[in-house]
Amino acid sequence: MDVNATTERQTGSPSVSPSADGRTPIDKSGGRVRGMFAEIAPRYDLVNRLLSGGIDVRWRKLTVQRAPPPPPGGAVLDVCTGTGDLALAYAAAAGPRVRIVASDFCRPMLDRGEEKALRAGRAIEWVEADAMALPFPTAAFDLVTVAFGLRNIADTTAGLAEMARVCKPGGTLAILEFSLPRNPVIRHGYLWYFRHLLPAIGNSVARNRSGAYTYLNQSVEEFPDGERRAALVRDAGFDRVDQVPLTFGIATLTVARRTADGAT
Numbered sequence: 001m002d003v004n005a006t007t008e009r010q011t012g013s014p015s016v017s018p019s020a021d022g023r024t025p026i027d028k029s030g031g032r033v034r035g036m037f038a039e040i041a042p043r044y045d046l047v048n049r050l051l052s053g054g055i056d057v058r059w060r061k062l063t064v065q066r067a068p069p070p071p072p073g074g075a076v077l078d079v080c081t082g083t084g085d086l087a088l089a090y091a092a093a094a095g096p097r098v099r100i101v102a103s104d105f106c107r108p109m110l111d112r113g114e115e116k117a118l119r120a121g122r123a124i125e126w127v128e129a130d131a132m133a134l135p136f137p138t139a140a141f142d143l144v145t146v147a148f149g150l151r152n153i154a155d156t157t158a159g160l161a162e163m164a165r166v167c168k169p170g171g172t173l174a175i176l177e178f179s180l181p182r183n184p185v186i187r188h189g190y191l192w193y194f195r196h197l198l199p200a201i202g203n204s205v206a207r208n209r210s211g212a213y214t215y216l217n218q219s220v221e222e223f224p225d226g227e228r229r230a231a232l233v234r235d236a237g238f239d240r241v242d243q244v245p246l247t248f249g250i251a252t253l254t255v256a257r258r259t260a261d262g263a264t
C-alpha cells in the first residue's frame with residue numbers, strides 16, 4: 001500500500017518550540033523536518049551506527065522484546081519509521097501472518113527502508129503519511145511503535161492522539177526516544193558530547209547543510225522527559241505506562257497500554 005497522504009494539518013499548537021536555553025526557537029514545521037531528513041537519508045543509517053556505536057540496534061531489539069509483536073492475524077504500525085529499522089526488527093520477529101505497516105512523511109527515508117526490506121525479503125507496507133493525520137481506520141493496530149520520531153512531530157499531542165486512535169483498545173504503544181542521563185556527572189559529559197562532538201561529526205559525515213545534527217541535540221534537550229513524557233502518554237489515552245532507561249538514560253523506552261475502553 002502506498003497512500004500519498006502527506007498533509008500539513010493545522011493543529012493549533014506552534015511548530016516552533018523554545019530550545020533548552022529558552023532563547024533559540026526550534027523550527028519543527030513539517031517542511032523543515034521533512035527537508036532535513038530528505039537531505040540526510042542516504043547516510044542516515046551510517047551516521048546512526050557511527051554516533052551510537054551500534055547501541056541503537058540493541059535498543060530496537062529490546063523494544064521488540066518488551067513490546068512483542070501480536071499473534072498471527074494481528075497488525076503493527078511503526079510511525080516515523082524513517083529507513084524502517086524498527087519495522088524490519090518487528091518483521092523479523094513476527095510470524096508471516098502479522099501485518100507490518102511502516103509510515104513516514106519523508107519519501108527518501110521510506111525509499112531506503114523499502115530497499116532494505118526487499119533485500120531482506122521482508123513484507124512490509126510502506127505508507128507516506130503525516131503522523132498527525134494517519135490514513136488508517138480507528139483501532140486498526142494491536143501495536144503502535146515510534147522510534148526517535150515522537151520528538152520530531154510538530155505537535156506531540158496531536159501525534160500521540162493519532163497513535164491512540166489507530167491503536168486497538170487494550171493494544172500497546174512503544175516509544176523509543178532519546179532522554180538525558182539523570183546522574184549529574186554522566187549528564188555533564190554526555191551534554192558536552194551531545195552539544196559539540198555529535199553535531200560536528202554528524203553534520204560532516206551526513207554531508208548536510210540543514211544542520212540536522214545540531215537540531216538533534218536541541219530537540220532532545222527541549223523534549224519532555226521522565227514523568228512529563230509519561231503524562232503526555234497517559235493524557236493521550238494510555239495507561240500502565242512503563243519507562244525503561246537505556247544506556248545510562250541516554251534513551252528511554254516507554255511502553256503503555258491503550259485504555260481498555262479506548263477513552264482518553
Ligand SMILES: C[S@@+](CC[C@H](N)C(=O)[O-])C[C@H]1O[C@@H](n2cnc3c(N)ncnc32)[C@H](O)[C@@H]1O
Pocket residue numbers: 030033034037079080081082083084085086103104105106109129130131132146147148149152153154
Ligand atoms: C530520527 S528519524 C527516526 C527514524 C527511525 N524510526 C529510526 O529509528 O531510525 C525521525 C523520522 O521521523 C519522521 N517524521 C518527523 N515528523 C513526522 C511527521 N509529522 N509525520 C511523519 N513522519 C515524521 C522523519 O521524516 C524521520 O524519518
